[in-house]
Structure formats: C-alpha cells, structure tokens
Amino acid sequence: MQHHPLSLQQLQESFTETYPRYTANEAVVEANRCLYCFDAPCIKACPTDIDVPTFIRKIATGNTLGAATTILESNLMGHTCGRVCPVDELCVGACVLGEEHRPIAIGRLQRYATDHLFQRGAMPFGAGASVGKRVAVVGSGPAGLTAAGELAKRGFAVDVFERNELPGGLSTYGIVVMREPVKVSLEEIEFVKRLGVSIHTGVEVGTDVLPQRLLEEYDAVVLAAGTGKVPELGVPGEELHGVIEALPFIAATKMAEKDGLENLHAVEVGNEVVVIGAGNTAIDAATIAKRLGAERVTMIYRRSRAEMTAYDFEVKFVQNEGVDIRLTTQPIEILGEGGRVTGIRCVRTELGEPDASGRRSPRPVPGSEFVIPCDHVIKAIGQEKLTQLFDAFGVATERGYVATDPDLRTSNPKVFAAGDCARLEGEALTVTAARDGKIVAKAIATQFGVPTTVVSRGSADRKDVVGRPIMGAPERAPGGALDGTHAGGGHG
Numbered sequence: 334m335q336h337h338p339l340s341l342q343q344l345q346e347s348f349t350e351t352y353p354r355y356t357a358n359e360a361v362v363e364a365n366r367c368l369y370c371f372d373a374p375c376i377k378a379c380p381t382d383i384d385v386p387t388f389i390r391k392i393a394t395g396n397t398l399g400a401a402t403t404i405l406e407s408n409l410m411g412h413t414c415g416r417v418c419p420v421d422e423l424c425v426g427a428c429v430l431g432e433e434h435r436p437i438a439i440g441r442l443q444r445y446a447t448d449h450l451f452q453r454g455a456m457p458f459g460a461g462a463s464v465g466k467r468v469a470v471v472g473s474g475p476a477g478l479t480a481a482g483e484l485a486k487r488g489f490a491v492d493v494f495e496r497n498e499l500p501g502g503l504s505t506y507g508i509v510v511m512r513e514p515v516k517v518s519l520e521e522i523e524f525v526k527r528l529g530v531s532i533h534t535g536v537e538v539g540t541d542v543l544p545q546r547l548l549e550e551y552d553a554v555v556l557a558a559g560t561g562k563v564p565e566l567g568v569p570g571e572e573l574h575g576v577i578e579a580l581p582f583i584a585a586t587k588m589a590e591k592d593g594l595e596n597l598h599a600v601e602v603g604n605e606v607v608v609i610g611a612g613n614t615a616i617d618a619a620t621i622a623k624r625l626g627a628e629r630v631t632m633i634y635r636r637s638r639a640e641m642t643a644y645d646f647e648v649k650f651v652q653n654e655g656v657d658i659r660l661t662t663q664p665i666e667i668l669g670e671g672g673r674v675t676g677i678r679c680v681r682t683e684l685g686e687p688d689a690s691g692r693r694s695p696r697p698v699p700g701s702e703f704v705i706p707c708d709h710v711i712k713a714i715g716q717e718k719l720t721q722l723f724d725a726f727g728v729a730t731e732r733g734y735v736a737t738d739p740d741l742r743t744s745n746p747k748v749f750a751a752g753d754c755a756r757l758e759g760e761a762l763t764v765t766a767a768r769d770g771k772i773v774a775k776a777i778a779t780q781f782g783v784p785t786t787v788v789s790r791g792s793a794d795r796k797d798v799v800g801r802p803i804m805g806a807p808e809r810a811p812g813g814a815l816d817g818t819h820a821g822g823g824h825g
Contacts, residue, residue: 338598338626339597339598339625339626341594341595344594344595344597344598345594347511347624347625348510348511348586348590348594348597348624349510349511350416350510350511350512350514351511351512352441354444354445354448355441355442355444355445360392360397360442360445361392361393361395363437363438363441363442364389364390364392364393364442365393366430366437367386367389367390367393367437368429368430369386369389369390370386370429373385373386374427374428374429375424375425375427375428375437375439376424377427378423378424378426378427379407379408379423379424379764380423380762380764380765380767380768381407381408381411381414381764381767381768381771382407383403383404383407383408383411383424383443384403384407385424385439387403388400388401388403388404388442388443388446389437389439389442391403391446392442392445392446397445397446397449397450398449398450398453398455398457400442400446400449401446401447401449401450401455401457402450402457404443404446404447405447405450405457405458406457408479408764408767408771409478409479409482409483409521409524409525409767409770410475410478410479410504410521410763410764410766410767411443411447412444412447412448412451412517412520412521412524413475413504413508413513413517413518413521413763414440414443414763414764414767415440415441415442415443415444415445415446415447416440416444416512416513416517417504417508417512417513417763418440418762418763418764419644419646419762420439420440421644421646422644423764424439424440425437425438425439425440451520451524456524456527458486458528459486459528460485460486460488460528460529461485461486461487461488461489462488463488463490464487464488464489464781464783466488466489466490466552466553466781466783467489467490467491467492467550467551467552468480468481468484468489468490468491468492468551468552468553468554468555468777469491469492469493469494469547469550469551469553469554469555470491470492470493470494470554470555470557471494471538471547471554471555471556471557471558471722472493472494472495472502472556472557472558472559472752472754473493473494473495473500473501473502473522473532473534473557474501474502474503474504474557474559474752474753474766475502475503475504475752475763475766475767475770476557476751476752476753476766476767476769476770476773477493477495477502477555477557477558477751477752477770478493478500478501478521478522478525478530478770479751479766479767479769479770479771479774480555480557480749480751480769480770480771480773480774481493481525481528481530481532481555481770482524482525482528482530482770483770483771483774483775484774484777484778485525485528485529485530486528487774487778487783487784487785488783489777489778489783490529491529491530491531492530492531492532492533492551493530493531493532493533494533494536494537494538494542494547495532495533495534495535495536496534496535496536496537496538497534497535498534498535499519499522499534500522500532500534501518501519501521501522502559503559503763504517504518504521504763505518505519505522505587506580506583506584506587506588507580507583507584507587507614507617508583508587508617508763509583509586509587509617509620509621510586510587510590511620511624514590515587515588515590515591516591538558538722539721539722539725543725544722544725544726545725548726548745548747548748552747552781553747553748553749553777553780553781554726554747554748554749555748555749555750555751555773555777556722556723556726556728556735556743556748556749556750556751556754556755557750557751557752557754557766557769557770558719558722558752558754559716559719559752559753559754560716560717560718560719560753560754561716561717561718561719562578562580562716562717563578563579563580563712563713563714563715563716563717564714564715564716564717566609566664566667566712566714568664568665568666568667569666569667570666570667570668570669570674571667573667573669573672573673573674574669574672574673574674575603575669575673575674575708575709575710576667576674576710576712577709577710577711577712578711578712578713579608579610579614579615579617579618579711579712579713580614580716582600582618582621582622582711583614583617583618583621585600586600586621586625597625600625602621602622602625602626602627602709603622603627603674603707603708603709604627604628604629604708604709605627605628605629605631605706605707605708605709606619606622606627606629606630606631606707606708606709606710606711607630607631607632607633607677607705607707607709607710607711608622608630608631608632608633608656608710608711608713609632609633609634609664609710609711609712609713609714610632610634610712610713610714610715611632611634611636611640611641611642611643611658611660612641612642612643612713612715613642613643613647614713615632615634615643615711615713616632616643616647616648616650616651618711618713619632619651619654619656619711620650620651620654620656622709622711623654623655623656624654627709629657630654630655630656630657631656631657631658631659631705631707632651632656632657632658632659633658633659633662633663633664633677633679633705634658634659634660634661634662635661635662635663635682635695636660636661636682636684636692636693636695637660637661637684637693638660640684640692640693642760659679659705661681661682661683661684661695662679662680662681662682663679663680663681663682663695663697664677664678664679665678665679665680665697665702666678667710668704673708674707674708674709674710675706675707675708676704676705676706676707677704677705677707677710678702678703678704679702679703679704679705680697680698680701680702680703681697681698681701681703682695682696682697682698683695683696683698684696689732717733718730718733718734718754719754720733723735723754726743726745726748727744727745727748728743728744728745728748728750729743729744731757732757734754734755734756734757735750735754735755736755736757737749737750737755740772740773740775740776740779741755741769741772741773741776742776746780749773749776749777750773751766751769751770751772751773752766752769752770753766755769
C-alpha cells in the first residue's frame with residue numbers, strides 16, 4: 334500500500350459534499366413547487382414523521398428558522414438526515430409530483446433549513462423543568478443522542494457514555510465526508526449538549542463503568558451501543574498486512590477531513606483494492622479507495638444483486654466511480670508474499686434455498702476458482718453483535734440483537750434499547766435510529782408519569798413539541814422579510 338500523491342485541489346474535488354447547498358433563491362424556487370398536500374404522503378413515508386409540507390412552506394415564505402424548527406421538533410438528527418437519508422426510497426419517493434414530473438428535493442431543502450439554523454447558533458428548545466429522574470444512555474450515535482435530547486426536553490437528567498474519543502457514532506466516524514462532513518455531526522452533538530445532556534467520551538461501559546453501577550444509580554438505562562467490529566472471514570491469509578476493516582478505513586478519512594483535507598495524504602490505500610461485501614459500508618469504502626487514488630477497485634459479493642442491501646442509486650453511483658462489482662464470488666484465501674497481500678483467491682457460487690437471514694444461501698461451484706490480484710483487502714461483511722454487553726445488563730436477546738417490545742423496553746423493565754443493537758427487523762438507517770430514540774424517550778416519560786403526547790401527523794400546530802422556545806432575535810430573509818424565530822412562525 335502507499336500514499337497516493339493527490340493534489341489538494343484533487344482532494345477538495347473528491348472529498349467535498351456531492352451536492353452544494355441551495356442558495357436562498359434556489360431554495361425558495363424549489364419550495365414554491367410543492368403542492369403542500371393535505372394528508373401528505375411524504376409525511377407518512379418519513380420514519381420520524383417530519384411535517385414536510387409545513388417546513389417547505391416556511392422556506393417559501395422566508396421563515397427558514399421556523400422551517401428548521403419544524404424539522405427538529407420531529408427529528409433531532411434532522412441536520413444529518415437532510416444529507417444521508419435515502420430520500421428516493423422515503424419522502425421523495427412518495428412525492429406525488431414524482432409520478433409525472435420532478436419530485437420535490439426534500440432532502441436538499443431540509444439541509445438548507447437546518448444549515449441556516451446551525452450556522453446562526455439558534456436554539457429553538459430548552460431543557461424541561463426537572464422531573465427528578467436520571468437516565469443513562471450507552472452509546473452516542475443517532476439513537477442515543479435522540480433519546481438523550483428528547484428526554485432532556487422532558488426534564489430528565491441524562492448522562493451519555495461513549496467509548497470513542499468523539500460522540501456521534503457512525504455520523505462522526507462512519508458516513509463518508511462526501512455525504513456528511515464531520516462538522517455536521519459535531520454541530521448536532523453540541524445542539525444536544527445545549528439541552529443539558531452530559532456526554533462522557535472515552536468511557537466504555539462494561540470496562541470503565543460496570544453495567545450494575547448504571548442499573549443502581551439511574552432510574553432507567555438506554556442501550557444504544559450499535560454494533561461491534563467486523564467479524565473474521567475465517568479464511569487463510571486474513572492476518573496479512575493490507576487486510577483491514579472498512580469502518581476504521583472510513584473513520585481515518587473522516588478524522589483527516591476534520592483537521593484539514595491535506596491530512597488525507599496520510600491515509601494509505603493500495604493500487605489494486607478488493608472490498609468484500611455489498612452493503613452501504615462496502616460501497617462507501619470502495620468509493621473512498623477510488624477517490625484516494627487506487628487504480629482499480631473491485632467489490633466482491635457471494636450472492637446476487639437481489640440479495641445486496643445497497644440501494645440501486647448507490648450501486649449506480651459506485652459503478653460510475655469506476656468500481657467493478659463481481660457477484661456470486663466468494664473469497665476462500667488471501668494470498669501474500671513477505672507478509673503482504675498480493676491477491677485473493679475466490680470461487681464462483683450458485684444460490685440455493687434461503688437461510689436464516691431470508692436470503693438465498695451461496696454454494697461453491699466446483700472447479701471455478703480464480704485469483705484477483707490486489708494489494709489491499711477491505712472487509713465490509715457486517716458487524717458483530719455486542720452480546721457480552723447485553724448479557725451484563727441481563728436483557729434477553731434474539732439472534733444477537735436486544736429483544737424489545739413495541740416501546741423498545743427490554744426484558745428488564747428498567748432497560749430500553751434503540752438503534753442498530755435492537756434492529757432485529759428493518760433497515761439500519763440514521764432516520765430509523767432517530768425514530769427509535771423518540772420512541773424510547775416517550776416510553777420512559779410514560780413509565781414515570783411525565784406528560785407526553787402522540788405525534789399528530791400532518792398538523793402544522795404540533796402538539797408533541799416539548800421544551801421552551803429560546804431562539805434569539807429574528808433575522809432578515811432575502812427580500813427583506815423577517816425570518817421567523819419561533820416554532821409557529823410564518824404561514825406554515
């Protein structure tokens with residue numbers, strides 16, 4: 334492997350956000366295309382029930398801060414979700430204009446609104462009056478941060494424990510900078526901290542803090558620890574230099590970008606890279622390798638396209654980057670010389686009956702072995718479950734995930750679980766993690782008799798909003814209109 338001598342300009346072109354932020358005029362023009370549907374399908378398609386027509390109408394009328402508030406009332410991770418949500422599969426895919434016209438660019442409008450709020454340091458919410466209860470949250474990804482923020486808005490004292498140096502989970506470490514720069518995640522973290530949430534980094538529950546202590550000292554515990562490291566392939570040669578996990582590779586580029594794009598020069602990548610896996614993380618790793626200067630990047634997957642978890646638009650994107658995808662291809666040995674990777678031996682597969690995951694199981698085709706020359710192998714084959722941590726809290730599990738009821742309460746009535754660690758079914762997305770955090774916060778509030786209400790779909794006067802509005806003075810919007818600074822501002 335080597336450091337590819339890309340110029341700073343090349344790095345800027347390759348590692349800046351794919352879509353630029355809308356200008357004020359572009360945002361208003363796009364917002365005015367919205368039909369503001371009654372019983373809007375885009376709201377139903379959003380896992381966090383964002384009132385899309387209302388926030389878009391507020392943009393159209395110059396009330397950008399009000400638009401951002403509408404978004405964050407429903408989704409405290411709305412700043413990230415405006416960038417990383419698979420909107421074509423959710424709200425944009427449900428837009429009625431998409432049938433015969435161009436659907437509204439909901440994600441880009443959401444990003445425009447939240448960028449506006451965060452750049453101004455506006456704070457639409459405050460901590461609720463103390464209810465005298467303490468909650469510990471294990472993990473500071475989107476699920477943990479959402480639960481913590483929503484609980485703080487309801488008056489709970491919340492401590493978040495995070496084993497990494499920085500909070501934010503995959504938003505900070507695992508989503509490529511072209512989709513979400515680190516500063517976006519860090520801005521959301523500060524937003525949650527301003528609600529009164531205490532975040533303790535570099536603290537691993539189970540090592541630095543014992544689960545029993547949390548169970549004794551807190552009134553409720555939220556498990557939002559995500560998942561663990563990439564499992565072993567179980568093939569010869571896996572110990573060779575040049576075989577790495579995808580998430581640390583992505584994280585290295587995220588941390589380099591945080592301190593200046595020139596730091597990407599220090600991230601090693603091979604000339605010929607093989608990425609094992611076919612999900613979102615595999616596609617992100619392949620994209621980064623290509624943009625860091627790898628001459629050839631190949632993704633291999635042992636099943637067919639039908640079993641890939643990546644969306645069609647992601648597959649097309651990575652193919653446009655020049656990445657080759659080889660399906661029904663299973664690695665059986667990593668080859669090397671002098672302790673370094675030189676290639677990967679594979680075998681063709683054919684698919685049989687579905688296995689426990691519901692996907693057709695691959696079977697090797699005799700006599701179909703072949704070698705792909707490479708000097709860098711990146712593993713992106715999923716992540717291990719944190720069963721040891723779950724056992725320490727005494728909660729039941731199913732297939733390695735924390736088992737929960739519809740309110741995300743575990744077998745221990747004092748412990749709740751949210752995010753990927755409890756994602757037995759459904760997709761592991763930032764927006765579904767945020768939804769889990771909302772569910773947990775409401776369930777805990779209900780358990781302790783703290784007032785909470787049900788989300789009112791499509792209502793401009795959202796009755797589920799908690800926390801006092803504490804924004805600063807209004808600002809002038811383009812054209813001289815006052816930019817509303819309270820949740821009910823504008824004509825939405």
